[in-house]
Amino acid sequence: MMLREMTTSYGRSPIGYLWEILQPVAGIALLTLVFSVMLASPPIGKSFVLFYTTGIVPFMAYQAINTKVAQSISFSKQLLVYPSVTVFDAIAARFTLNFLTQLLVGFLLFTGVLVFEETRTSMHLPTIFLGVLMLGAFALGLGTLNCFLFGILPGWQRVWAVLNRPMFLVSGILFLFEHIPEPYRSWMWWNPITHIVGQVRRGFYPFYDAAWVSPAYVFIVSLVCMAVGVVFLIRYTLDIINN
Structure with a gap:
Protein backbone atom coordinates (compact mmCIF):
# COMPACT_ATOMS: atom_id res chain seq x y z
CA MET A 1 0.00 0.00 0.00
CA MET A 2 2.96 2.31 0.59
CA LEU A 3 4.25 1.56 -2.92
CA ARG A 4 0.77 2.18 -4.32
CA GLU A 5 0.59 5.54 -2.59
CA MET A 6 4.02 6.56 -3.87
CA THR A 7 3.06 5.54 -7.40
CA THR A 8 -0.37 7.18 -7.28
CA SER A 9 0.66 10.38 -5.54
CA TYR A 10 4.09 10.99 -7.02
CA GLY A 11 4.29 8.85 -10.15
CA ARG A 12 2.63 11.47 -12.35
CA SER A 13 5.25 14.13 -11.53
CA PRO A 14 8.41 14.32 -13.66
CA ILE A 15 10.59 14.11 -10.55
CA GLY A 16 8.10 12.05 -8.55
CA TYR A 17 8.82 11.53 -4.88
CA LEU A 18 11.76 13.95 -4.97
CA TRP A 19 9.28 16.80 -5.41
CA GLU A 20 7.53 15.80 -2.20
CA ILE A 21 10.86 16.35 -0.42
CA LEU A 22 11.94 19.51 -2.22
CA GLN A 23 8.59 21.32 -1.96
CA PRO A 24 8.43 21.62 1.86
CA VAL A 25 12.19 22.15 2.09
CA ALA A 26 12.01 25.08 -0.34
CA GLY A 27 8.83 26.47 1.27
CA ILE A 28 10.20 26.38 4.80
CA ALA A 29 13.55 27.76 3.65
CA LEU A 30 11.78 30.71 1.99
CA LEU A 31 9.66 31.42 5.08
CA THR A 32 12.77 31.20 7.26
CA LEU A 33 14.57 33.72 5.05
CA VAL A 34 11.63 36.16 5.14
CA PHE A 35 11.18 36.00 8.91
CA SER A 36 14.93 36.17 9.53
CA VAL A 37 14.98 39.53 7.72
CA MET A 38 11.94 40.84 9.60
CA LEU A 39 13.01 39.49 13.01
CA ALA A 40 16.77 39.42 13.09
CA SER A 41 17.09 38.91 16.84
CA PRO A 42 15.74 35.54 18.09
CA PRO A 43 14.16 35.15 21.53
CA ILE A 44 16.83 32.55 22.36
CA GLY A 45 20.26 31.76 20.95
CA LYS A 46 22.18 33.63 18.25
CA PRO A 83 -12.07 -8.04 3.11
CA SER A 84 -8.31 -8.58 3.39
CA VAL A 85 -7.64 -4.82 3.34
CA THR A 86 -8.73 -2.81 6.37
CA VAL A 87 -8.83 0.90 7.04
CA PHE A 88 -6.04 0.40 9.57
CA ASP A 89 -3.80 -0.97 6.81
CA ALA A 90 -4.42 2.22 4.88
CA ILE A 91 -3.75 4.39 7.95
CA ALA A 92 -0.55 2.50 8.79
CA ALA A 93 0.76 2.80 5.22
CA ARG A 94 -0.01 6.52 4.91
CA PHE A 95 1.39 7.31 8.35
CA THR A 96 4.63 5.36 7.83
CA LEU A 97 5.36 6.83 4.41
CA ASN A 98 4.61 10.41 5.36
CA PHE A 99 6.28 10.20 8.78
CA LEU A 100 9.50 9.00 7.13
CA THR A 101 9.14 11.70 4.48
CA GLN A 102 8.84 14.43 7.10
CA LEU A 103 11.84 13.02 8.98
CA LEU A 104 13.87 13.34 5.78
CA VAL A 105 12.62 16.90 5.23
CA GLY A 106 13.57 17.84 8.79
CA PHE A 107 16.99 16.20 8.46
CA LEU A 108 17.76 18.15 5.28
CA LEU A 109 16.61 21.46 6.75
CA PHE A 110 18.44 21.13 10.06
CA THR A 111 21.57 19.89 8.34
CA GLY A 112 21.51 22.93 6.06
CA VAL A 113 21.01 25.31 8.98
CA LEU A 114 23.79 23.78 11.08
CA VAL A 115 26.22 23.73 8.14
CA PHE A 116 25.62 27.21 6.73
CA GLU A 117 24.49 29.15 9.80
CA GLU A 118 26.56 30.10 12.84
CA THR A 119 24.19 28.66 15.43
CA ARG A 120 26.54 28.19 18.41
CA THR A 121 24.36 25.40 19.71
CA SER A 122 24.77 21.76 20.70
CA MET A 123 22.13 19.15 19.92
CA HIS A 124 20.90 16.63 22.49
CA LEU A 125 19.64 13.76 20.34
CA PRO A 126 17.58 11.89 23.01
CA THR A 127 15.60 15.08 23.70
CA ILE A 128 14.99 15.63 19.98
CA PHE A 129 14.05 11.96 19.54
CA LEU A 130 11.40 12.29 22.27
CA GLY A 131 10.02 15.33 20.46
CA VAL A 132 9.82 13.31 17.24
CA LEU A 133 7.94 10.53 19.05
CA MET A 134 5.51 13.09 20.48
CA LEU A 135 5.00 14.52 16.99
CA GLY A 136 4.36 11.11 15.44
CA ALA A 137 1.97 10.01 18.18
CA PHE A 138 -0.10 13.18 18.06
CA ALA A 139 -0.28 13.34 14.26
CA LEU A 140 -1.29 9.65 14.09
CA GLY A 141 -3.85 9.87 16.91
CA LEU A 142 -5.50 13.05 15.65
CA GLY A 143 -5.29 11.85 12.05
CA THR A 144 -7.08 8.61 12.97
CA LEU A 145 -9.87 10.54 14.68
CA ASN A 146 -10.15 12.92 11.72
CA CYS A 147 -10.20 9.94 9.36
CA PHE A 148 -13.52 8.97 10.93
CA LEU A 149 -14.84 12.53 11.12
CA PHE A 150 -13.91 13.33 7.50
CA GLY A 151 -15.78 10.23 6.36
CA ILE A 152 -18.91 10.54 8.50
CA LEU A 153 -19.24 14.36 8.36
CA PRO A 154 -18.47 15.64 4.83
CA GLY A 155 -18.33 19.27 5.99
CA TRP A 156 -15.87 18.62 8.82
CA GLN A 157 -12.84 18.80 6.52
CA ARG A 158 -13.63 22.42 5.64
CA VAL A 159 -14.37 23.27 9.28
CA TRP A 160 -11.09 21.66 10.35
CA ALA A 161 -9.16 23.70 7.77
CA VAL A 162 -10.63 26.91 9.22
CA LEU A 163 -9.90 25.86 12.80
CA ASN A 164 -6.28 25.11 11.92
CA ARG A 165 -5.50 28.49 10.39
CA PRO A 166 -4.60 30.24 13.66
CA MET A 167 -2.54 27.30 14.91
CA PHE A 168 0.62 28.80 13.42
CA LEU A 169 0.24 31.77 15.76
CA VAL A 170 -0.61 29.82 18.93
CA SER A 171 1.99 27.05 18.77
CA GLY A 172 5.09 28.96 19.90
CA ILE A 173 6.79 29.03 16.51
CA LEU A 174 7.81 32.70 16.45
CA PHE A 175 8.14 33.20 20.19
CA LEU A 176 8.85 31.38 23.43
CA PHE A 177 6.04 30.05 25.54
CA GLU A 178 7.52 31.80 28.57
CA HIS A 179 7.16 35.21 26.93
CA ILE A 180 3.37 34.94 26.55
CA PRO A 181 1.45 36.88 29.23
CA GLU A 182 -1.30 35.32 31.29
CA PRO A 183 -4.02 34.21 30.83
CA TYR A 184 -3.03 33.40 27.23
CA ARG A 185 -0.04 31.33 28.35
CA SER A 186 -2.28 29.00 30.35
CA TRP A 187 -4.61 28.62 27.37
CA MET A 188 -1.69 27.88 25.05
CA TRP A 189 -0.47 25.13 27.35
CA TRP A 190 -3.42 22.97 26.30
CA ASN A 191 -2.21 22.98 22.69
CA PRO A 192 -0.20 19.74 22.19
CA ILE A 193 1.76 21.29 19.31
CA THR A 194 3.17 23.86 21.73
CA HIS A 195 4.65 21.02 23.80
CA ILE A 196 6.08 19.33 20.70
CA VAL A 197 7.75 22.55 19.52
CA GLY A 198 9.07 23.20 23.04
CA GLN A 199 10.51 19.68 23.30
CA VAL A 200 12.25 19.85 19.92
CA ARG A 201 13.57 23.32 20.67
CA ARG A 202 14.89 22.14 24.03
CA GLY A 203 16.94 19.53 22.17
CA PHE A 204 18.71 22.20 20.13
CA TYR A 205 19.23 24.61 23.02
CA PRO A 206 20.68 22.69 26.01
CA PHE A 207 20.42 25.80 28.19
CA TYR A 208 16.68 26.09 27.47
CA ASP A 209 14.91 24.28 30.30
CA ALA A 210 11.26 24.38 29.10
CA ALA A 211 10.10 22.73 32.32
CA TRP A 212 6.48 23.33 31.29
CA VAL A 213 6.71 20.75 28.46
CA SER A 214 4.72 17.62 29.30
CA PRO A 215 5.35 14.60 27.03
CA ALA A 216 2.82 12.64 29.12
CA TYR A 217 0.08 15.13 28.25
CA VAL A 218 0.81 14.85 24.51
CA PHE A 219 0.85 11.04 24.62
CA ILE A 220 -2.39 10.91 26.63
CA VAL A 221 -4.18 13.21 24.17
CA SER A 222 -2.79 11.15 21.29
CA LEU A 223 -3.97 7.87 22.80
CA VAL A 224 -7.44 9.25 23.54
CA CYS A 225 -7.82 10.51 19.96
CA MET A 226 -6.51 7.21 18.63
CA ALA A 227 -8.83 5.12 20.81
CA VAL A 228 -11.90 7.14 19.88
CA GLY A 229 -10.99 7.07 16.20
CA VAL A 230 -10.35 3.32 16.19
CA VAL A 231 -13.61 2.50 17.99
CA PHE A 232 -15.73 4.54 15.60
CA LEU A 233 -13.84 3.38 12.51
CA ILE A 234 -14.48 -0.25 13.47
CA ARG A 235 -18.18 0.55 13.75
CA TYR A 236 -18.70 2.90 10.80
CA THR A 237 -16.04 2.18 8.13
CA LEU A 238 -18.44 0.15 5.96
CA ASP A 239 -21.08 2.89 6.21
CA ILE A 240 -18.51 5.48 5.13
CA ILE A 241 -17.34 3.38 2.19
CA ASN A 242 -20.87 2.57 1.01
CA ASN A 243 -21.96 6.19 1.21
Missing part, protein backbone atom coordinates in the same frame (compact mmCIF):
# COMPACT_ATOMS: atom_id res chain seq x y z
CA SER A 47 20.50 32.43 15.07
CA PHE A 48 16.92 33.31 14.20
CA VAL A 49 17.09 30.81 11.33
CA LEU A 50 17.66 27.94 13.77
CA PHE A 51 15.05 29.25 16.21
CA TYR A 52 12.41 29.49 13.50
CA THR A 53 13.33 26.13 11.97
CA THR A 54 12.93 24.35 15.32
CA GLY A 55 9.36 25.67 15.38
CA ILE A 56 8.18 25.49 11.79
CA VAL A 57 9.54 22.01 10.98
CA PRO A 58 7.54 20.17 13.71
CA PHE A 59 4.46 22.25 12.91
CA MET A 60 4.56 21.55 9.17
CA ALA A 61 5.28 17.87 9.80
CA TYR A 62 2.25 17.61 12.09
CA GLN A 63 0.04 19.25 9.48
CA ALA A 64 1.28 17.04 6.64
CA ILE A 65 1.03 13.74 8.52
CA ASN A 66 -2.34 14.51 10.11
CA THR A 67 -3.83 15.50 6.76
CA LYS A 68 -2.55 12.41 4.96
CA VAL A 69 -3.74 10.02 7.68
CA ALA A 70 -7.13 11.76 7.85
CA GLN A 71 -7.64 11.15 4.11
CA SER A 72 -6.84 7.42 4.30
CA ILE A 73 -10.38 6.24 3.54
CA SER A 74 -10.96 8.55 0.59
CA PHE A 75 -7.53 7.72 -0.86
CA SER A 76 -7.87 3.92 -0.53
CA LYS A 77 -11.65 3.58 -0.86
CA GLN A 78 -11.45 1.21 -3.82
CA LEU A 79 -9.12 -1.17 -1.99
CA LEU A 80 -11.16 -1.17 1.20
CA VAL A 81 -13.98 -3.13 -0.45
CA TYR A 82 -11.74 -6.21 -0.24
Whole structure:
Protein backbone atom coordinates (compact mmCIF):
# COMPACT_ATOMS: atom_id res chain seq x y z
CA MET A 1 0.00 0.00 0.00
CA MET A 2 2.96 2.31 0.59
CA LEU A 3 4.25 1.56 -2.92
CA ARG A 4 0.77 2.18 -4.32
CA GLU A 5 0.59 5.54 -2.59
CA MET A 6 4.02 6.56 -3.87
CA THR A 7 3.06 5.54 -7.40
CA THR A 8 -0.37 7.18 -7.28
CA SER A 9 0.66 10.38 -5.54
CA TYR A 10 4.09 10.99 -7.02
CA GLY A 11 4.29 8.85 -10.15
CA ARG A 12 2.63 11.47 -12.35
CA SER A 13 5.25 14.13 -11.53
CA PRO A 14 8.41 14.32 -13.66
CA ILE A 15 10.59 14.11 -10.55
CA GLY A 16 8.10 12.05 -8.55
CA TYR A 17 8.82 11.53 -4.88
CA LEU A 18 11.76 13.95 -4.97
CA TRP A 19 9.28 16.80 -5.41
CA GLU A 20 7.53 15.80 -2.20
CA ILE A 21 10.86 16.35 -0.42
CA LEU A 22 11.94 19.51 -2.22
CA GLN A 23 8.59 21.32 -1.96
CA PRO A 24 8.43 21.62 1.86
CA VAL A 25 12.19 22.15 2.09
CA ALA A 26 12.01 25.08 -0.34
CA GLY A 27 8.83 26.47 1.27
CA ILE A 28 10.20 26.38 4.80
CA ALA A 29 13.55 27.76 3.65
CA LEU A 30 11.78 30.71 1.99
CA LEU A 31 9.66 31.42 5.08
CA THR A 32 12.77 31.20 7.26
CA LEU A 33 14.57 33.72 5.05
CA VAL A 34 11.63 36.16 5.14
CA PHE A 35 11.18 36.00 8.91
CA SER A 36 14.93 36.17 9.53
CA VAL A 37 14.98 39.53 7.72
CA MET A 38 11.94 40.84 9.60
CA LEU A 39 13.01 39.49 13.01
CA ALA A 40 16.77 39.42 13.09
CA SER A 41 17.09 38.91 16.84
CA PRO A 42 15.74 35.54 18.09
CA PRO A 43 14.16 35.15 21.53
CA ILE A 44 16.83 32.55 22.36
CA GLY A 45 20.26 31.76 20.95
CA LYS A 46 22.18 33.63 18.25
CA SER A 47 20.50 32.43 15.07
CA PHE A 48 16.92 33.31 14.20
CA VAL A 49 17.09 30.81 11.33
CA LEU A 50 17.66 27.94 13.77
CA PHE A 51 15.05 29.25 16.21
CA TYR A 52 12.41 29.49 13.50
CA THR A 53 13.33 26.13 11.97
CA THR A 54 12.93 24.35 15.32
CA GLY A 55 9.36 25.67 15.38
CA ILE A 56 8.18 25.49 11.79
CA VAL A 57 9.54 22.01 10.98
CA PRO A 58 7.54 20.17 13.71
CA PHE A 59 4.46 22.25 12.91
CA MET A 60 4.56 21.55 9.17
CA ALA A 61 5.28 17.87 9.80
CA TYR A 62 2.25 17.61 12.09
CA GLN A 63 0.04 19.25 9.48
CA ALA A 64 1.28 17.04 6.64
CA ILE A 65 1.03 13.74 8.52
CA ASN A 66 -2.34 14.51 10.11
CA THR A 67 -3.83 15.50 6.76
CA LYS A 68 -2.55 12.41 4.96
CA VAL A 69 -3.74 10.02 7.68
CA ALA A 70 -7.13 11.76 7.85
CA GLN A 71 -7.64 11.15 4.11
CA SER A 72 -6.84 7.42 4.30
CA ILE A 73 -10.38 6.24 3.54
CA SER A 74 -10.96 8.55 0.59
CA PHE A 75 -7.53 7.72 -0.86
CA SER A 76 -7.87 3.92 -0.53
CA LYS A 77 -11.65 3.58 -0.86
CA GLN A 78 -11.45 1.21 -3.82
CA LEU A 79 -9.12 -1.17 -1.99
CA LEU A 80 -11.16 -1.17 1.20
CA VAL A 81 -13.98 -3.13 -0.45
CA TYR A 82 -11.74 -6.21 -0.24
CA PRO A 83 -12.07 -8.04 3.11
CA SER A 84 -8.31 -8.58 3.39
CA VAL A 85 -7.64 -4.82 3.34
CA THR A 86 -8.73 -2.81 6.37
CA VAL A 87 -8.83 0.90 7.04
CA PHE A 88 -6.04 0.40 9.57
CA ASP A 89 -3.80 -0.97 6.81
CA ALA A 90 -4.42 2.22 4.88
CA ILE A 91 -3.75 4.39 7.95
CA ALA A 92 -0.55 2.50 8.79
CA ALA A 93 0.76 2.80 5.22
CA ARG A 94 -0.01 6.52 4.91
CA PHE A 95 1.39 7.31 8.35
CA THR A 96 4.63 5.36 7.83
CA LEU A 97 5.36 6.83 4.41
CA ASN A 98 4.61 10.41 5.36
CA PHE A 99 6.28 10.20 8.78
CA LEU A 100 9.50 9.00 7.13
CA THR A 101 9.14 11.70 4.48
CA GLN A 102 8.84 14.43 7.10
CA LEU A 103 11.84 13.02 8.98
CA LEU A 104 13.87 13.34 5.78
CA VAL A 105 12.62 16.90 5.23
CA GLY A 106 13.57 17.84 8.79
CA PHE A 107 16.99 16.20 8.46
CA LEU A 108 17.76 18.15 5.28
CA LEU A 109 16.61 21.46 6.75
CA PHE A 110 18.44 21.13 10.06
CA THR A 111 21.57 19.89 8.34
CA GLY A 112 21.51 22.93 6.06
CA VAL A 113 21.01 25.31 8.98
CA LEU A 114 23.79 23.78 11.08
CA VAL A 115 26.22 23.73 8.14
CA PHE A 116 25.62 27.21 6.73
CA GLU A 117 24.49 29.15 9.80
CA GLU A 118 26.56 30.10 12.84
CA THR A 119 24.19 28.66 15.43
CA ARG A 120 26.54 28.19 18.41
CA THR A 121 24.36 25.40 19.71
CA SER A 122 24.77 21.76 20.70
CA MET A 123 22.13 19.15 19.92
CA HIS A 124 20.90 16.63 22.49
CA LEU A 125 19.64 13.76 20.34
CA PRO A 126 17.58 11.89 23.01
CA THR A 127 15.60 15.08 23.70
CA ILE A 128 14.99 15.63 19.98
CA PHE A 129 14.05 11.96 19.54
CA LEU A 130 11.40 12.29 22.27
CA GLY A 131 10.02 15.33 20.46
CA VAL A 132 9.82 13.31 17.24
CA LEU A 133 7.94 10.53 19.05
CA MET A 134 5.51 13.09 20.48
CA LEU A 135 5.00 14.52 16.99
CA GLY A 136 4.36 11.11 15.44
CA ALA A 137 1.97 10.01 18.18
CA PHE A 138 -0.10 13.18 18.06
CA ALA A 139 -0.28 13.34 14.26
CA LEU A 140 -1.29 9.65 14.09
CA GLY A 141 -3.85 9.87 16.91
CA LEU A 142 -5.50 13.05 15.65
CA GLY A 143 -5.29 11.85 12.05
CA THR A 144 -7.08 8.61 12.97
CA LEU A 145 -9.87 10.54 14.68
CA ASN A 146 -10.15 12.92 11.72
CA CYS A 147 -10.20 9.94 9.36
CA PHE A 148 -13.52 8.97 10.93
CA LEU A 149 -14.84 12.53 11.12
CA PHE A 150 -13.91 13.33 7.50
CA GLY A 151 -15.78 10.23 6.36
CA ILE A 152 -18.91 10.54 8.50
CA LEU A 153 -19.24 14.36 8.36
CA PRO A 154 -18.47 15.64 4.83
CA GLY A 155 -18.33 19.27 5.99
CA TRP A 156 -15.87 18.62 8.82
CA GLN A 157 -12.84 18.80 6.52
CA ARG A 158 -13.63 22.42 5.64
CA VAL A 159 -14.37 23.27 9.28
CA TRP A 160 -11.09 21.66 10.35
CA ALA A 161 -9.16 23.70 7.77
CA VAL A 162 -10.63 26.91 9.22
CA LEU A 163 -9.90 25.86 12.80
CA ASN A 164 -6.28 25.11 11.92
CA ARG A 165 -5.50 28.49 10.39
CA PRO A 166 -4.60 30.24 13.66
CA MET A 167 -2.54 27.30 14.91
CA PHE A 168 0.62 28.80 13.42
CA LEU A 169 0.24 31.77 15.76
CA VAL A 170 -0.61 29.82 18.93
CA SER A 171 1.99 27.05 18.77
CA GLY A 172 5.09 28.96 19.90
CA ILE A 173 6.79 29.03 16.51
CA LEU A 174 7.81 32.70 16.45
CA PHE A 175 8.14 33.20 20.19
CA LEU A 176 8.85 31.38 23.43
CA PHE A 177 6.04 30.05 25.54
CA GLU A 178 7.52 31.80 28.57
CA HIS A 179 7.16 35.21 26.93
CA ILE A 180 3.37 34.94 26.55
CA PRO A 181 1.45 36.88 29.23
CA GLU A 182 -1.30 35.32 31.29
CA PRO A 183 -4.02 34.21 30.83
CA TYR A 184 -3.03 33.40 27.23
CA ARG A 185 -0.04 31.33 28.35
CA SER A 186 -2.28 29.00 30.35
CA TRP A 187 -4.61 28.62 27.37
CA MET A 188 -1.69 27.88 25.05
CA TRP A 189 -0.47 25.13 27.35
CA TRP A 190 -3.42 22.97 26.30
CA ASN A 191 -2.21 22.98 22.69
CA PRO A 192 -0.20 19.74 22.19
CA ILE A 193 1.76 21.29 19.31
CA THR A 194 3.17 23.86 21.73
CA HIS A 195 4.65 21.02 23.80
CA ILE A 196 6.08 19.33 20.70
CA VAL A 197 7.75 22.55 19.52
CA GLY A 198 9.07 23.20 23.04
CA GLN A 199 10.51 19.68 23.30
CA VAL A 200 12.25 19.85 19.92
CA ARG A 201 13.57 23.32 20.67
CA ARG A 202 14.89 22.14 24.03
CA GLY A 203 16.94 19.53 22.17
CA PHE A 204 18.71 22.20 20.13
CA TYR A 205 19.23 24.61 23.02
CA PRO A 206 20.68 22.69 26.01
CA PHE A 207 20.42 25.80 28.19
CA TYR A 208 16.68 26.09 27.47
CA ASP A 209 14.91 24.28 30.30
CA ALA A 210 11.26 24.38 29.10
CA ALA A 211 10.10 22.73 32.32
CA TRP A 212 6.48 23.33 31.29
CA VAL A 213 6.71 20.75 28.46
CA SER A 214 4.72 17.62 29.30
CA PRO A 215 5.35 14.60 27.03
CA ALA A 216 2.82 12.64 29.12
CA TYR A 217 0.08 15.13 28.25
CA VAL A 218 0.81 14.85 24.51
CA PHE A 219 0.85 11.04 24.62
CA ILE A 220 -2.39 10.91 26.63
CA VAL A 221 -4.18 13.21 24.17
CA SER A 222 -2.79 11.15 21.29
CA LEU A 223 -3.97 7.87 22.80
CA VAL A 224 -7.44 9.25 23.54
CA CYS A 225 -7.82 10.51 19.96
CA MET A 226 -6.51 7.21 18.63
CA ALA A 227 -8.83 5.12 20.81
CA VAL A 228 -11.90 7.14 19.88
CA GLY A 229 -10.99 7.07 16.20
CA VAL A 230 -10.35 3.32 16.19
CA VAL A 231 -13.61 2.50 17.99
CA PHE A 232 -15.73 4.54 15.60
CA LEU A 233 -13.84 3.38 12.51
CA ILE A 234 -14.48 -0.25 13.47
CA ARG A 235 -18.18 0.55 13.75
CA TYR A 236 -18.70 2.90 10.80
CA THR A 237 -16.04 2.18 8.13
CA LEU A 238 -18.44 0.15 5.96
CA ASP A 239 -21.08 2.89 6.21
CA ILE A 240 -18.51 5.48 5.13
CA ILE A 241 -17.34 3.38 2.19
CA ASN A 242 -20.87 2.57 1.01
CA ASN A 243 -21.96 6.19 1.21
